[in-house]
Amino acid sequence: MNATGGETSFADLGLRSELLDVLSGLGYEEPTPIQRETIPPLVEGHDLLGQAATGTGKTAAFALPVLQRMLHAGSEGGPTTLVLVPTRELAIQVSEAFHRYGRIMGARVLPIYGGAPIGRQLQALKRGVDVVVATPGRALDHIGRGTLDLEGLRTVVLDEADEMLDMGFADDIEAILAATPEDRQTVLFSATLPPRIDGIARRHLRDPVRIEMGRTAAERESTPLVEQSAYLVARAHKPAALGRLLDIEAPTAAIIFCRTRDEVDQLTEAMNGRGYRAEALHGGMEQEQRDRVMSRLRSGTADLLIATDVAARGLDIEQLTHVVNYNVPSAPEAYVHRIGRVGRAGREGVALTLVEPREHRMLKAIERVTKQRIQVERLPSVADLHARRMELTRAALEECLLQDDLEPFRVVVESLADEFDLMEVALAAVKLAHEASGAALDEQEIPEVAPRSVDQRRGQREGGGGQDRERYGRGPASGMARLFFSVGRSAGIRPQDLVGAIAGESSLSGRDIGAIEIADRFSLVEVPQAAADEVIDALRRATIKGRRPTVRRERDTRSRRPR
Template sequence: MTENATGGEVTFADMRLRPELLDVLSALGYEEPTPIQKEAIPPLTEGRDLLGQAATGTGKTAAFALPVLERLTPQGDGAGPVALVLVPTRELAIQVSEAFHRYGRILGARVLPMYGGAPFGRQLQAIKRGVDVVVATPGRALDHIGRGTLDLEGLRTVVLDEADEMLDMGFADDIEAILAATPATRQTVLFSATLPPRIDGIARRHLSDPVRIEMGHTAGEGRETTPLVEQSAYLVARAHKPAALGRLLDIEAPTAAIIFCRTRDEVDQLTETMNGRGHRAEALHGGMEQEQRDRVMSRLRAGTADLLIATDVAARGLDIEQLTHVVNYNVPSAPESYVHRIGRVGRAGREGVALTLVEPREHRMLKAIERVTRQRIPVERLPTVADLQARRMELTRAALEECLLQDDLESFHAVVESLTDEFDLMEVALAAVKLAHESSGATPDEEEIPEVAPRAVDKRRGPRESAHDGERYQRGPGGGMTRLFFSVGRSAGIRPQDLVGAIAGESSLSGRDIGAIEIADRFSLVEVPQAAADEVIAALRQATIKGRRPTVRRERDTRGRRPR
């Protein structure tokens, strides 16, 4: 475990970040660096190259963003950027740009996301006004470099984020071309969830004496887990996480639960949301005085609160006897954190439940936790509205059964007797059950939570292309799909990952949204969701694939088949 000079835990202040950044981190509620941040920030602020293995959810965006901002001079040295961050998808480009803006706003940092589908004109205007950090997909960055609109002469840092995913999507040649256009004196930072030989090859060619960091591979950490803890995970989009959490709590009905969040702000917001849903939630984080913390713990132990929403720092050392559930509102930033969190239930022979809400991009980190703990964490289906209604009906039945067993109903006998003079006894009973059920807080107007799929890593590498015409590369379901015709094929050196990379880089689709790919000698056919076909066609009008600008349209009867 990393310690500072006095033997305590390393803090952001120990990393000698400028006061403005420390103020921002404090305001955002970040209490301590994650493991990847502890290892990466010091060498990066010193200008070292770095090769880091870390999955989404480990805090790696801040690990490279804070050093870039730390070294930022007022309004840069000119109009050109001092840092270029390459990412595989427009979704990630937006997320990383937002993070840079959030951390660097107080410094006046000028951040430009650059991805396919956004108007060139708007990006050109931003470049002319001056930009410090560009966060781009490789295809769009290369387009700007080719047009001479992106000046990289003043570039000091290049970051390759999720490098393995960029290679899987066919961006290898684009990355090489972009790096060739950057100054030889640049600092190069490469983050990847896996380190296959291709990543090592890029590191050898483009990194100079890099610091190597690998997260999530400590052997033996899984020994701290216990079979008494029932573990499960639920895939859910970020926007639906509060609703998903509320539904799981309604289904599970914990006696007491700790819900772990990453930051103080998230703790405060989620506490307010859960209280608004009728739960008895209390917040616990490092920004609270000891007297406040003591009051919170007293309420939890007295049973006047059933949810404790906390950060890792604030929850250290807690042992709550009545605790039955631990919920990870985010996938923990390190497998060790997961082990320590779920160890708070199942103590002293007590059984417990550990639930984890997983955003699609965090699926990699869940797999890393499974490798370290050597335990499978099953990904379950989120309860539906029907499941919730059935559970609430079950709780109503249990409450009625308990009331019948108490045998103190004589005072209500006259009411039932008078009603049975006019109504059937079964009708009276049904009305009573209905009133009891509605008084329990049942809300039949709940909406379904959309299902999402993980952005998989291990399964995304499909079979390599063979020499046979019409080879198919299955990447998704065939239902609700339509075929797009691309006027480039095997003779142009086109591979499935080139087509996936172009579509994912220029449109809002991710790699898993794309269906079967068929590559012939002079053309290719790609299945995409019907609803997104027009968007893909429009997004690829100005795009290049392997240096060529193909015609892209809906498939017509090119081979004796009816158009789809």
């Protein structure tokens, strides 16, 4: 607990003042559950095995202790920390997080992944780095070249370990860990803890602290009877998606939860720009400002409250009809607390959650803990929005007909009726009312995205269903190119090995890869036509199961088709 008897703060976790200043500047107000449990033992130097899904704040949970150790020890030539991640995308995200948190101390961070110029990576390694964030295949490549020096390594982090194993990186991980100092600190995070993860932990972690997030506290909570739904949307389209949902739902008052102060301020500005009456609420505001915001919401002069969890704690707004999670909450119990703000005392409530594709597993974790299904809906289309706006125009006109004194306007209608058909006059009046409500705005369709589900990834790695396999007799699927790999079953190659190599070395993710066919001496893999040359170039120096295969576009291999 902190000094005022409130919730745990970052200062209570043993972090140094330099890092606390950085977090305050970034707008982080309180640690997430995984950060509260993880940071103290990591600061003390313990090994750790943590079960936590994407979106729980685990990057900061391991990055902050790593940076704290750097503050104590200072910077040297070689890296002191190696973070292994399954994909290029995650390597970039983790590197950016280290840069944000470690900028004040001049932390030197280098992402290493396939598809990026290796010359630039070699130059950075030669100059000296503190933290290397790498995909396993590319890390092993640099270790083999002698360009990644692990002698001074103090910490190794395996992030999303289960996904790395699913992608066929088990042998690479074992080889990398074998090349690191025995007295290192080892940190392993995984969304699930299958026996294979336990096996790695037993072999490579020393008396680890075990942390499993997202069950006990939430199971003690009773989830309110609220209509709950979620919408899959890419990060770049989230403001537009939020506006679309608010237009469709037309809440009396809504609270929108964001993770940080900066996100609250940016979203408030964006929503006001779209014509909503939005107010921000976060811990960086004085009490007088907070009181003014709440007064506007309760009086109806504002209809959206955009807030952090800390700032919204303890609020009870009677007219609140909707809760929106702009991000999937960091833990299931946070979700329960948030949606509990509607549906009170018999009032109806609606909870909406915007889910980025990588956060889909966290949504499933919330469902397991709350024992309630959160329906994943399709985002409303432009046509849906137009229909809803027309419906609202009709409702407004109906209310006007039932309640208002319309007599003063009779002379206008009668004078127009002398010149135009009465139905035409009515249509023109409805058109003006519709446009005056702001309903005539141009809208663009928001692209649909698919969740990165385990089943979907597994299906792609196994080459899809029968239809995919039949495609090989007819050529690749539309928009796809087929690549030839000069390794097959005799080299122990499995679908996940090929997926792991491609996703680790190129800009493609597992879901971009199509059907896979493996013969004794070669393999065929479908990739998007536009990315084929990039994949070939990225895999030119890569190894798969210890071999460096020839990779090229498929020629006439029909006579060698696997049976």
